[in-house]
Amino acid sequence: MTVACLESLTFGLGRLVRAADLLGERLLLLTRDPAHYAHELDRLPAGALDVVVTDTFDVERAAELLRHTPGLRGLISSTDTWTPAGAALTERLGLPGLDPAVLRLTRDKAAVRTRLHDAGLTRGRAVESAGPDRAARGLLLEGAGLPLVLKDTAGTGSQNVWLVRDEGELDAALAEASGRDLKGRLFAEPYFSGPVYSAETLTWDGRTRLLGVSSRLMSPEPRFREEVTAFPVAFPDPRRTSLERWLDRVLAAIGYTDRFAHVEFVLTADGPEVVEVNPRIGGALVGEGMCRALGVNVYEAMLEAALGRRPRLMDAALPGGPAVAFVLGYPAAPGVFTGVAGLDRLTGMPGAPAWYPVRRAGDLIEHLGDSRGYAGIVYAEAETAELATHRAVAAANALRVLTDPAGREAPGG
Numbered sequence: 001m002t003v004a005c006l007e008s009l010t011f012g013l014g015r016l017v018r019a020a021d022l023l024g025e026r027l028l029l030l031t032r033d034p035a036h037y038a039h040e041l042d043r044l045p046a047g048a049l050d051v052v053v054t055d056t057f058d059v060e061r062a063a064e065l066l067r068h069t070p071g072l073r074g075l076i077s078s079t080d081t082w083t084p085a086g087a088a089l090t091e092r093l094g095l096p097g098l099d100p101a102v103l104r105l106t107r108d109k110a111a112v113r114t115r116l117h118d119a120g121l122t123r124g125r126a127v128e129s130a131g132p133d134r135a136a137r138g139l140l141l142e143g144a145g146l147p148l149v150l151k152d153t154a155g156t157g158s159q160n161v162w163l164v165r166d167e168g169e170l171d172a173a174l175a176e177a178s179g180r181d182l183k184g185r186l187f188a189e190p191y192f193s194g195p196v197y198s199a200e201t202l203t204w205d206g207r208t209r210l211l212g213v214s215s216r217l218m219s220p221e222p223r224f225r226e227e228v229t230a231f232p233v234a235f236p237d238p239r240r241t242s243l244e245r246w247l248d249r250v251l252a253a254i255g256y257t258d259r260f261a262h263v264e265f266v267l268t269a270d271g272p273e274v275v276e277v278n279p280r281i282g283g284a285l286v287g288e289g290m291c292r293a294l295g296v297n298v299y300e301a302m303l304e305a306a307l308g309r310r311p312r313l314m315d316a317a318l319p320g321g322p323a324v325a326f327v328l329g330y331p332a333a334p335g336v337f338t339g340v341a342g343l344d345r346l347t348g349m350p351g352a353p354a355w356y357p358v359r360r361a362g363d364l365i366e367h368l369g370d371s372r373g374y375a376g377i378v379y380a381e382a383e384t385a386e387l388a389t390h391r392a393v394a395a396a397n398a399l400r401v402l403t404d405p406a407g408r409e410a411p412g413g
Contacts, residue, residue, distance in 0.1 A: 003074040003306050004028040004066055006086045007056050009280075010358060012078075012287045012299060013040040017048050019300040025307075028069060032056050039357055059088050066093055074306030078280045080156045083107050096308030098279070102255040106279045110153045110187040112254055113274070119253040121246075122273055124190035129174070137170060140188045146170075147191040150177060154184030157371035163191060163222040192266040192273040197233060199247050199263040200282055200290055202301055204314050206257045210244040211294065211313075214286055215385065216264070223369045228393065230325035230385035231289045246272055259305045260298075262286070285326045285356060285377055292381065295319035322381035325388035327396035328374040329355075335403030337363045337375050342399040351380030351391030355399070365403055375401045 003025045005016070013029070020027040027049040034041060034051055041051075054061055066072055066089065075095050077086020083103050090097030105111055110126035117125040127143030129136040129150075140148065150173045152160040160180055162173035177186050196216040202209050212232030219225035235243065247263060254277060262282040264275035281287045281302065290298050295318055301311035329340070337359045346353045359365065359375040367373050378399065380392035 001071040001073050002026045002028050002050075002069055003076060003303060004030060004069065004072060006030050006062065006075060006077045006089065007032070007079050007082045008037065008076075009078050009283050009287065010036065011040060011285055011356065012281070013037055013049070014044055015287065015291055015297055015299040016076075016302065017044060019297055019303045020049075022297075022300065023303050023307075025073070025303060026050065026071075028052065030054055030056050030062055030065065035360070038360070056082060057085060059085050059092075063089055063092050074303070074308070076302060076306045078302070079283075080107065080278060080280070083279060096306065098258050099255060102257075103279055105254055106256070106277050108153050108184065109151065109155070109276055110185065110189075112277055113189055115254055116250065116274055119249075121250055121253055123270070124192070124273070126187050126189050128185060128187045137174065140170065141167070144188040144190050148188045149191045150174070150186065150188050152180075152182045152184050153187055155182070158224045158226065159367075159370045159372065161224050161370075163224070164188075165191075165222070169222075192268050192275075194266045194268040194273075196264065196266055196275065198229075198282060198286070199243065199261075199265065200231070200286065201247055201251070201261045201263060202259070202298075202311060202313055203251055203256060203261060204258050204305070204310050206252060207314075208244065208248040208251050208261075209314055210240065210247060211290060211298070211318075213240075213243070214282060214289075215389070217389075225330075225368075225370055225373070226328060227330075228325065228327050228389060229284065229286065229289075230323065230389045230392075231286065231293055232323065233385055243272065250274060250277070260302065284328070285324075285379055288379075289324035289326070292321045293324050295321040323383060323385040323388045324379065324381050325385060325392040326356075326377045326379040327392045328371070329376045329378055329396060329399060329401045330368055330374050331365055331401040331403040333403055333405055334366050334368060334373075335364075335405040337361060337365050338402045338404050340376065340399055340401055345398040346378075346395055349380075349391070349395050349398070351382050351388060351395065353378055353380040353391065353395035355379075 087100035087103040113126040150162040198214040217228035260281040262278040301313035304311040356377040378396040382388035
């Protein structure tokens with residue numbers, strides 16, 4: 001029996017393979033570029049899963065391949081980019097899956113905010129702009145106020161997001177946005193001040209379990225670059241219970257009845273405010289961190305959901321483990337990635353720190369203002385998320401991500 005993955009997050013394939021083995025399933029990865037998963041694939045035994053290289057944006061081609069896959073029982077689509085294609089495939093092939101209309105809704109940030117505003121679950125509504133003209137500018141200011149956030153309805157990785165604190169910044173952001181290739185439409189929403197978190201949840205049959213909350217330490221304004229994450233944040237029991245109930249209402253309002261979700265929110269002085277709802281497990285090392293901190297392989301739940309079965313994780317006691325933290329490693333300047341200095345210093349540092357590579361030598365790193373710019377991740381553990389953060393940051397401070405700025409200008413580079 002086979003469960004297919006339409007691409008995957010950079011990390012987690014190894015955990016997913018072990019989960020499939022336990023459940024008696026064979027994993028099939030459809031991918032445009034197996035090298036994207038080199039760190040995971042290199043650590044798996046030969047033949048641990050099947051890998052088929054194809055254009056994963058071509059739904060017709062992928063559907064044809066999957067129709068001829070013996071014993072296909074489920075499909076996993078765990079990335080924002082391929083969410084619409086995954087929804088189309090599960091619908092065409094009659095596989096278990098969330099309502100495709102709900103998945104399409106989650107990929108429209110403006111529509112989600114409008115739905116939550118109508119349900120009384122956010123103080124801010126989405127305001128869409130047709131362009132940088134005076135009428136559109138006035139609409140944004142009137143509808144969202146200042147400060148506001150201007151962003152792409154289908155953006156990922158903090159790309160095409162602008163913080164606007166005054167009218168001058170609005171003019172600059174609109175002008176810049178007009179020259180960008182957006183994945184969706186441009187819209188504005190109020191800027192909610194406060195620390196950013198991500199709720200890691202699992203929902204089944206309309207009930208949501210909060211597995212834990214990740215901290216999200218960001219770069220200074222006006223950028224929204226993610227830099228440090230830790231799990232699980234130690235909320236007092238009453239606050240955690242309140243958060244779980246709020247998340248249950250948020251997900252119910254958009255019709256999200258099943259599977260993992262990664263809900264980014266700001267904890268303002270007046271309570272939580274949604275940033276976005278991602279219909280997947282958390283990216284980077286969030287999934288790995290959950291496995292270690294909770295003491296279970298959470299990817300088993302991903303497989304069970306893909307098979308249309310109630311995940312045992314919904315009800316399971318969690319044995320627990322070390323708290324975790326990781327730091328995204330960005331270079332000081334754009335250029336061709338040449339390596340990481342200081343990796344030898346990690347040996348013997350507290351927290352068993354490790355470097356998880358994302359980029360390969362020779363890759364061009366151009367964008368340092370969002371998550372496209374990091375070359376790898378420094379991971380560490382401790383008894384609490386706070387201590388794990390200290391250890392991960394100390395380890396990351398010992399490293400330098402190296403780039404060759406000259407290589408950026410080389411012909412064909």
